[in-house]
Amino acid sequence: MKLELGIIKISDIQFAAESKVEGSTLYVNKDEVKALILEDETFASCELDIARPGESVRIAPVKDVIEPRVKVSGEGGVFPGWMAKVKTVGSGRTNVLKGAAVVTTGKIVGFQEGIIDMCGEGAQYTPFSQLNNLVLCLEPVEGTLQHAYEKAVRLAGLKTATYLGKLAKDIEAEEIRTYETPSITEGIKLYPDLPRVGYVLMLQSQGLLHDTYVYGVDAKQSLTTMIYPTETMDGAIISGNCVSACDKNTTYHHLNNPVIEDLYARHGKDLNFVGVIITNENVYLADKERSSDWSAKLCEYLGLDGAIISQEGFGNPDTDLIMNCKKIEAKGVKTVIITDEYAGQDGASQSLADADIAANACVTGGNANTVIHLPKMDKVIGHIEYVDKIAGGWSGSLQEDGSIIAELQVITGATNEMGFNKFSAR
Amino acid sequence: MIILTNNPDVMKTMTERDVRFVDGTYRDVLIKARDLVHQGHQLLSHPLMGSLKPNETPYRTVALSDSGGPLDTDSLLLIENAIETFDKFAKVTRPDRGVNTPQEMLADFRLIDLSLIQSMEVNE
Numbered sequence: 204m205k206l207e208l209g210i211i212k213i214s215d216i217q218f219a220a221e222s223k224v225e226g227s228t229l230y231v232n233k234d235e236v237k238a239l240i241l242e243d244e245t246f247a248s249c250e251l252d253i254a255r256p257g258e259s260v261r262i263a264p265v266k267d268v269i270e271p272r273v274k275v276s277g278e279g280g281v282f283p284g285w286m287a288k289v290k291t292v293g294s295g296r297t298n299v300l301k302g303a304a305v306v307t308t309g310k311i312v313g314f315q316e317g318i319i320d321m322c323g324e325g326a327q328y329t330p331f332s333q334l335n336n337l338v339l340c341l342e343p344v345e346g347t348l349q350h351a352y353e354k355a356v357r358l359a360g361l362k363t364a365t366y367l368g369k370l371a372k373d374i375e376a377e378e379i380r381t382y383e384t385p386s387i388t389e390g391i392k393l394y395p396d397l398p399r400v401g402y403v404l405m406l407q408s409q410g411l412l413h414d415t416y417v418y419g420v421d422a423k424q425s426l427t428t429m430i431y432p433t434e435t436m437d438g439a440i441i442s443g444n445c446v447s448a449c450d451k452n453t454t455y456h457h458l459n460n461p462v463i464e465d466l467y468a469r470h471g472k473d474l475n476f477v478g479v480i481i482t483n484e485n486v487y488l489a490d491k492e493r494s495s496d497w498s499a500k501l502c503e504y505l506g507l508d509g510a511i512i513s514q515e516g517f518g519n520p521d522t523d524l525i526m527n528c529k530k531i532e533a534k535g536v537k538t539v540i541i542t543d544e545y546a547g548q549d550g551a552s553q554s555l556a557d558a559d560i561a562a563n564a565c566v567t568g569g570n571a572n573t574v575i576h577l578p579k580m581d582k583v584i585g586h587i588e589y590v591d592k593i594a595g596g597w598s599g600s601l602q603e604d605g606s607i608i609a610e611l612q613v614i615t616g617a618t619n620e621m622g623f624n625k626f627s628a629r
Numbered sequence: 630m631i632i633l634t635n636n637p638d639v640m641k642t643m644t645e646r647d648v649r650f651v652d653g654t655y656r657d658v659l660i661k662a663r664d665l666v667h668q669g670h671q672l673l674s675h676p677l678m679g680s681l682k683p684n685e686t687p688y689r690t691v692a693l694s695d696s697g698g699p700l701d702t703d704s705l706l707l708i709e710n711a712i713e714t715f716d717k718f719a720k721v722t723r724p725d726r727g728v729n730t731p732q733e734m735l736a737d738f739r740l741i742d743l744s745l746i747q748s749m750e751v752n753e
Contacts, residue, residue, distance in 0.1 A: 312741065313734035314685060349740060411744035413680055423748060446741075447680035486678040487692070487749045488707075518677035518714065522707070545682075547717065556677055556714045557707075589734070 204294050205383040206433035209275060209376025213302040216253050216335040224370050229303050231337060236363055240339065245347055245355035250340040252584045254306070256333050258321045259581035263590075265317035265615045266307045266353075267442050268331050268455040269360050271300040273368035274437065282438035284419020285358065286365040292437035296379075298371045304334045304455060305367065307360040308585040309341040311352050312412065316595060317448035317615045318577070318587075318607075325577040328617040330624065331455070338584050339363060353412055357443050360454070382433050382467050384478060387505065394475040398508040401477045402432070402462050403498050403527055407444045407451065407515040408483035414443035415452075415515075417481060423490075427482040427497035432463045435479070444515070449571045449595070449617040450543045452515045456616070461623045462511055462541070477505050482527065484520040491523050499530035513541040514620045517571070521557040532561040543568035543618035548610070568619050569626025571595070571612035579605030630673060632746065633661050634690040638739040639746060647695070655689040656715055662691040663708045669697030672704040676711035678745050681738070684718040687730070688742040692749070 212227050219230035233251050240249045254260045272281045277295015280287025306319065319331045326332035341359055343352045385393060406415040408423035415422045417430070417440050430439060440457040463479065470476040482498045485491060502510050510531050514524045521542070528538050540562055544554035550570050587607075591600040595610035602608065611617045618626060632648045634640060635658050640650050651658045659676055666672065674692040677683065730738075 312737035313731065314681070314737060349737070350744075407680070409679060409745050410748035411741055413745070444680075451680075485748065486674050486745050488673055488675060490749075491675070516680045517682070519675040519679065521677075522675055545718075547720075552717050553713070556710055 204431045204433055205381065206293055206436055207296040208380045208436060209296055209298040210301045210378040210380060211298055211371050211374055211376050213300050213335055215255065216303060216337055218253070222370055224300070224374060229300060229335070229367065231367070236366060239362055239366060240341070240359045243355050243359065245343055245351055246341055247344045248342045252338045252340065254321050254336040254338055254584060256321060256335070260321040260584060261580040261587065262306055262308060262319040262336070262338055262584045263317060263587050264308060264310060264315040264585060265319050265448065266309060266311065266356050266445050267360050268453040268615070269305045269364040270455050270458050271303055271305065271364045271367035272438065272458065273298050273372045275372060279437065281365060281368060282361050282441060284416065285361050285441065289418050291434070292439055293431045293434035297437055298368070298374060298376055300367060300371055302335055303367065304331065304336050305360050305364045306331070306336045306338045307341065307356050308338060309352065309356045310586050311349055311356065311445055313589055315445055316613045318613050319615050320577055320580060323578045324575060325614055328575070328611060328614045330616055337363065337367070340585055350411060353443065353445060361441065382436070384431050384433065384476070387477070390475050390477060394471060397473065397475040399477050399506055400466060400474045400509045400511070401480055401502060401505055401507045402466060403480045403482060403510050403512040403531070405512065405514050405520065405523055405527065406440065406481055406483050407520065409486050409519060412445040416441050416443055422483045423485050425483065427480060427494050427501060429501060430479050430481050432467065432476070432479050435460055435463060440481070447516050448615045449612040450516060450568065450620050452619070452621060453616065456619060456621055456623050459623070461621055462513055477507060484516065484523045486519065491526055495523060495526035495530050498527045499534050502531045502536045503534040507536045509537040511539050511541065517545055518556050521555045525557040525559045525562060529559050529561045539564040539566060541566045541568065541620050541622055543620050544570045545572055546570045548572050548574050566622060567628050568622060568624055569611065569617065571610060571618045573611040575609065575611050577607040577609070630695060631665065631670065631693045632690060633658050633693065636688040636690055636739050636742045638743045639690050642743055655683060655687055656712070658689040658691060659708065659712050659715060662693060663712065665693050666701065666704045666708050669700060670694050671701045672707055674746060674749070676708055677714060679741060681741060682718055683715040686738040686742065688738050690742050690746045692746065
């Protein structure tokens with residue numbers, strides 16, 4: 204399967220009378236987007252705002268970040284199962300508005316965290332401070348239940364990203380990036396001497412506000428399965444996860460998975476990137492056993508020499524991570540795990556809630572308990588008043604001058620377990 | 630299946646199940662679960678389910694097998710690790726767990742806890 208990504212660089216977003224992409228500016232007709240979102244009667248109101256790199260702006264609580272993309276050629280459409288039919292994606296050409304994102308915010312539950320600062324210390328910890336963000340502030344009609352609100356916000360984000368993506372459908376991109384995965388047998392013939400490496404992508408799937416969807420299917424109801432890496436670039440996997448800001452995989456992460464990017468960069472050179480195995484992180488131990496058995500079985504079936512395993516979240520998923528690692532290693536397949544740490548504010552405590560001797564090659568996304576100081580911003584988009592109630596905050600976190608002292612875990616994407624961040628350790 | 634909980638919403642909602650209310654803290658639920666593990670019950674749900682940190686939500690629900698058998702060492706390791714993790718969080722961060730928390734937020738914590746323990750029903 205072969206996919207070309209047409210990279211259309213966006214360096215600014217402006218509100219305007221007509222939505223269009225001109226040069227590197229994305230112009231957005233505010234009223235049109237609002238009308239589109241308010242078609243959903245779940246919402247009482249929808250406010251749009253723009254947050255650009257370097258501005259004194261704080262966005263919170265961030266639910267999801269989504270990159271606008273559009274299918275130019277090839278089967279299916281971006282975000283299959285949601286914004287397009289379930290037809291298999293991942294081939295042909297897709298245009299990407301690189302440098303732009305849709306950020307959704309809404310107080311679905313009171314303790315929801317997720318801060319993006321566009322400047323200052325906090326901006327260094329989140330990749331999303333480097334993007335031009337169209338922010339949707341979505342308020343539900345009174346009496347809306349959390350389940351319904353979450354779904355509506357999720358869909359509003361996808362809808363808006365799809366609307367923006369379509370503006371770039373007929374643009375001839377100057378930069379084309381090509382990704383190709385041969386069939387298993389072709390791969391063996393092409394690279395008989397290279398180690399066969401797979402990627403086990405663990406998807407958060409515990410329940411309300413902890414979900415991920417694949418082609419519209421709730422991942423908790425799926426068996427471990429396989430996916431072409433390019434399918435993820437067309438939005439086959441989307442996030443429905445609202446908690447654990449620092450180590451959740453937003454839809455943006457799934458579209459731009461750095462493990463997939465790096466494995467492709469080395470594919471055919473020093474390794475043969477065979478494919479992606481997607482598995483879930485359920486609450487029940489029997490589900491964990493079944494899913495990790497299947498991960499290991501598929502690694503064996505594909506004749507892998509090595510596997511990279513990435514996690515999403517903390518605590519319960521640590522057990523899935525270690526089960527996957529142990530069982531895959533037991534099949535004779537070398538593993539590297541990617542996780543993050545909750546090692547205490549001094550970094551001295553045990554980092555994971557589970558461990559095993561087989562997990563002897565580990566990449567960390569950083570210590571989520573690290574204490575940071577976020578200066579006051581001139582403008583806040585969303586709600587910040589509960590910062591002392593969220594996981595990375597405590598009483599007095601929100602200072603009188605508007606600055607925040609909290610743990611790194613409040614920042615969206617700060618310790619991402621796909622490695623889409625700058626933190627690590629040696 | 631035995632369901633141990635300190636979440637009144639689980640008690641009220643999952644009436645078809647053998648729900649045993651623990652009048653105490655998140656940690657008390659873990660300790661009670663460990664007692665049952667020592668009596669031979671197996672853990673069925675992960676004691677640290679959810680991405681809410683142990684020093685964040687005051688509610689906890691754990692599912693265990695009905696009948697006791699020989700000690701299940703996997704369950705014992707898991708529950709001991711969970712207690713250790715709980716204590717680590719209680720020590721190093723935000724000791725005011727559940728205190729001064731607005732009622733509305735407590736209701737959200739109860740809802741998440743209930744929803745996660747109910748997630749088994751989709752695959753049952």
